Amino acid sequence: MKRQPDKKIYLYGRLSHEDELQGDSNSIINQRKILTKYAEENGFTPYEFIYDDGFSGADFERPSFTKMIEEVEAGNVATVIVKDMSRFGRDYLKVGFYTEILFSEKDVRLIAVNDNVDIGRGENDFTSMMNLFNEWYVKNTSKKIRAVWQAKGKSGERLAVIPPYGYRKDPDNPKQLVIDEESAANVRRIFRLSVDGYGPAQIASLLNDEHILNPSGYKYEHDIVKKARPCKDPYFWNTTTVHKPEYLGLTINFKTWSKSYKDNRPRLNPPEKQLVFEDTHPAIIDPETWDIVRSMRQHKRRAPRYGKSGLFSGVAYCADCGAKLYFYTRSIKNKWGTRYEGSYSCSEYRKDVQYQGKRKCTCHFIRESQLEQLVLEELRDLLRYIPKHEKQFARVVMDRSAQEYKRETAAKKRTAEKHRCRIAELDTLIERLYVDNVSGKITDERYEKMSGKFETEQEELTPAIVHEFIDRIIVHEPEQARGDRRQKVETIYNNIGAVDRLSLMGLGT
Incomplete structure (x- = not known):
């Protein structure tokens, strides 16, 4: 195979992290010396030396290798010279594709100096076997690396190389x-x-x-x-x-x-x-x-076009269909300027209106200012009465936790009836469930907050307070009674559940 004029000669080198451990024999500097000496002694000039440092032989998305293959496909390459076939790659099928199909179609001569491979002199019967051994090498290396990483990871050593921001x-x-x-x-x-x-x-x-x-x-x-x-x-x-x-x-x-x-x-x-x-x-x-x-x-909140985000976005729900309430703002203009008013309505209702479908739910409309006032008043009542009646409040919470425990226990026992062979195991799980969920129902830090050991008179609600104390808010459809608009709103507190304001007023009696 003669060299075609005006075509490039590439001397290609590659070094992986594993090859670095073997010493200088496979170093980029050593490969360059071997390749340049061979090229100059055998008349392969002018040439261009390119290399990929830190890339595995199983990875064929190497920058310099990709550039070389693009030139081969464009028909601009006459010869590619490597130190040995493992420097070209360690994947039997892909190496075979490049050397036996692509290079043959594009009339590219491949030379592996140390492996005595030269396509220009004819096929080497041992080339395929060498490629297969090269793949076995990387496969065996991969198994060893996986075993080391498994041992490190299970021992608690951090596996991630790059530290998190901060x-x-x-x-x-x-x-x-x-x-x-x-x-x-x-x-x-x-x-x-x-x-x-x-x-x-x-x-x-x-x-x-x-x-x-x-x-x-x-x-x-x-x-x-x-x-x-x-x-x-x-x-x-x-x-x-x-x-x-x-x-x-x-x-x-x-x-x-x-x-x-x-x-x-x-x-x-x-x-x-x-x-x-x-x-x-x-x-x-x-x-x-x-x-x-x-x-x-956990609750995706769309930023409104005007004004600020909804205070109760993600925690306000429809009482009838269970869907989240959709927050939106509208601009109100008057002689004093423009103000923005936030409101909530059932998201399922708004979908039906938007797509003109059959309505599955009603509007459940409520202004954010009204909802904030209702929630703030209830939270103030709760924080006002708890410091005066800590024992009674703790008893209410523990009673409610005990009721939840009984329901969970009953469910476990029903399962045990169906699976008698696991009764002993389920009893252990039930006992553990009681200890974890009842005894640790409220953390000391949260109970201190709920028991009034911080400022009880909040001037306004903030997103932090809402998500700290409130699990969800259930808004009912408003009712008209003698010309008055009445709307029921239920507040479900984290780790406590719903607290009836009337029962709360009776804590001291």
């Missing part, structure tokens, strides 16, 4: 994370904004306007990650940037998994297959703030 690796112990105060301040601010009712899109827009480096940009600018690649826009924040459980001081291993070394696309592991280790590094966010934000994030 942390950096300890210079004295790279396996340990320490707080990076500059970025941690932004993390705390994002959580505070979330507690104050800002949605992900609003927070991202605020950070974009302030021209603050995003996590990728910050890690690159501050050299937190070695060999970090610069991102396209280091000041662009998206809506899913932070809110990681690692901010509680947790290490979570095995979040993802891959099928094999040939298909290493990360796939999410279900929670039951993940391993969580507590107190592995300093926490940036306290558990109470995390719980509030997580509760708020």
